Amino acid sequence: MKPAPFQYHAPKTVADAVALLAAHAGDDGRILAGGQSLVPTMAFRLARPAHLIDINNVEGLDCIAEAGGRLCIGATVRHAAFHKPVTAGPLGALLSAVVRHIAHYPIRQRGTFCGSLAHADPASEWCCVAAALDAELVARSARGERVIQAAAFFDGAMTTTLAEDELLAEARLPLLPEGTKFGFQEFSRRAGDFAIAMALVAFRVEGGRIADARIGIGGAEPAARRIAKAEAALDGAAPGKDAFAAAADAAAAAMDPMEDVNTSAGYRRDLVRTLVRRALEDAAAA
Amino acid sequence: MTEKTDITLTVNGRDFAVTVEPRRTLADTIRDDCGQTGTHIGCEHGVCGACTVLLDGEPVRSCLMFAVQAEGREIRTVEGLAADGALSPLQQAFIDNHALQCGFCTPGFLMLATGVLERDPDIGEDELREVLSSNLCRCTGYQNIVKAVKSAAATMKAGR
Ligand SMILES: Cc1cc2nc3c(=O)[nH]c(=O)nc-3n(C[C@H](O)[C@H](O)[C@H](O)COP(=O)(O)OP(=O)(O)OC[C@H]3O[C@@H](n4cnc5c(N)ncnc54)[C@H](O)[C@@H]3O)c2cc1C
Numbered sequence: 001m002k003p004a005p006f007q008y009h010a011p012k013t014v015a016d017a018v019a020l021l022a023a024h025a026g027d028d029g030r031i032l033a034g035g036q037s038l039v040p041t042m043a044f045r046l047a048r049p050a051h052l053i054d055i056n057n058v059e060g061l062d063c064i065a066e067a068g069g070r071l072c073i074g075a076t077v078r079h080a081a082f083h084k085p086v087t088a089g090p091l092g093a094l095l096s097a098v099v100r101h102i103a104h105y106p107i108r109q110r111g112t113f114c115g116s117l118a119h120a121d122p123a124s125e126w127c128c129v130a131a132a133l134d135a136e137l138v139a140r141s142a143r144g145e146r147v148i149q150a151a152a153f154f155d156g157a158m159t160t161t162l163a164e165d166e167l168l169a170e171a172r173l174p175l176l177p178e179g180t181k182f183g184f185q186e187f188s189r190r191a192g193d194f195a196i197a198m199a200l201v202a203f204r205v206e207g208g209r210i211a212d213a214r215i216g217i218g219g220a221e222p223a224a225r226r227i228a229k230a231e232a233a234l235d236g237a238a239p240g241k242d243a244f245a246a247a248a249d250a251a252a253a254a255m256d257p258m259e260d261v262n263t264s265a266g267y268r269r270d271l272v273r274t275l276v277r278r279a280l281e282d283a284a285a286a
Numbered sequence: 287m288t289e290k291t292d293i294t295l296t297v298n299g300r301d302f303a304v305t306v307e308p309r310r311t312l313a314d315t316i317r318d319d320c321g322q323t324g325t326h327i328g329c330e331h332g333v334c335g336a337c338t339v340l341l342d343g344e345p346v347r348s349c350l351m352f353a354v355q356a357e358g359r360e361i362r363t364v365e366g367l368a369a370d371g372a373l374s375p376l377q378q379a380f381i382d383n384h385a386l387q388c389g390f391c392t393p394g395f396l397m398l399a400t401g402v403l404e405r406d407p408d409i410g411e412d413e414l415r416e417v418l419s420s421n422l423c424r425c426t427g428y429q430n431i432v433k434a435v436k437s438a439a440a441t442m443k444a445g446r
């Protein structure tokens with residue numbers, strides 16, 4: 001189908017973009033970023049925004065920069081920017097490993113990192129990354145700027161704590177320390193489909209023991225999150241089969257999985273166990 | 287503006303002055319306003335890839351962009367592939383390898399593969415298959431499409 005009519009705005013500055021958002025948020029004004037989720041929803045007439053504020057021409061939002069131990073990703077940085085590592089350390093390699101799981105090549109040319117976070121699909125790979133790595137999300141509005149921690153940003157399926165007049169201007173990810181190992185695993189029935197479940201793990205090994213373990217799970221629950229109990233099964237343990245199995249069991253046990261016509265909660269829980277174990281094995285082998 | 291606006295689209299190096307509503311997709315505009323009907327529309331929600339065109343050299347779904355967003359950008363469609371009456375090496379390879387049957391998906395696959403081969407002529411087999419999984423074909427079973435693109439890549443390299 002064809003999208004319903006809307007008024008189109010193409011601001012050139014962040015100040016103009018948030019002013020337009022403030023003026024139109026009340027009558028269903030929305031940001032248009034890559035359009036790779038919003039335009040299909042409009043074509044289905046599931047969304048009929050009265051105003052679209054296109055941020056693709058806004059100066060300065062397409063920048064990737066390192067500052068204060070963090071990688072800053074502007075609102076119009078596309079998925080495809082991560083096809084090759086954007087930074088030399090482990091974070092660059094991690095983002096490149098994950099990005100190839102997102103949709104398809106042409107969709108990655110338009111879709112944005114920040115748009116994925118704002119859209120907050122439970123099965124978004126970037127949401128899983130943001131949750132696992134404790135991203136900081138920078139919200140801008142005509143009222144000012146605030147920084148939201150990832151754990152306080154995702155608020156259930158397709159829902160965030162961004163106010164309707166707020167632009168997600170930037171996402172900041174920690175540049176992981178040298179020597180950080182990571183693994184990412186997801187399962188979907190066809191290449192390019194949204195995943196039924198995914199696991200992102202990262203840790204370091206110090207004196208033969210695991211340190212700074214991170215386990216993020218996406219797709220299984222309404223929102224991606226870190227699983228503290230599974231991380232506790234790793235920290236201080238020797239990397240290997242026993243610790244990995246304990247962490248995988250703990251992650252599966254911690255889940256309150258979604259159900260749909262194709263996939264039962266029990267199946268998703270089993271997938272989480274398997275994906276966490278495989279991601280940990282990948283990390284250890286890297 | 288929900289009202290129609292005047293824009294100029296550059297398709298295959300030619301300027302088209304068109305008047306469109308903001309909600310008009312790039313795919314519809316290319317077909318109905320510019321008259322370039324080689325670009326096909328299947329699903330209109332980003333899944334099938336029949337509408338794939340090159341935007342500043344990169345393959346994109348033209349059903350997921352609005353025409354007003356494409357002003358000032360270089361758009362290439364299947365009509366622009368043949369030069370001086372000669373098919374491009376990729377088009378010829380599709381014929382030689384029986385990579386199309388009904389042909390509905392073909393313009394999308396041609397633009398997808400053209401964009402990718404121009405960017406990365408040495409693309410490996412695994413990555414190529416991953417890229418080609420972006421688009422749907424209901425006829426060929428894909429194997430001959432993969433064969434055609436690989437053969438075109440070899441021809442294009444020999445010709446460099
Ligand atoms: C066939 C297909 C398969 C896909 N598969 C996957 C997949 O496997 N994994 C995956 O993660 N995604 C997938 N996607 C979605 C894709 O990754 C989108 O790019 C992403 O979800 C949204 O980013 P966008 O920039 O396109 O946002 P848009 O579509 O422009 O916007 C999405 C929503 O977020 C809001 N928004 C966007 N940017 C901002 C901002 N900076 N501040 C505030 N609000 C904002 C918009 O108002 C809108 O409500 C798929 C899409 C398609 C069409």
Ligand code: FES
Pocket residue numbers: 326327328329330331332333334335336337338347348349350
């Ligand atoms: S018509 Fe655009 S992807 Fe199907």
Ligand code: FES
Pocket residue numbers: 385386387388389390391392422423424425426
């Ligand atoms: S040749 Fe018929 S859909 Fe591909």
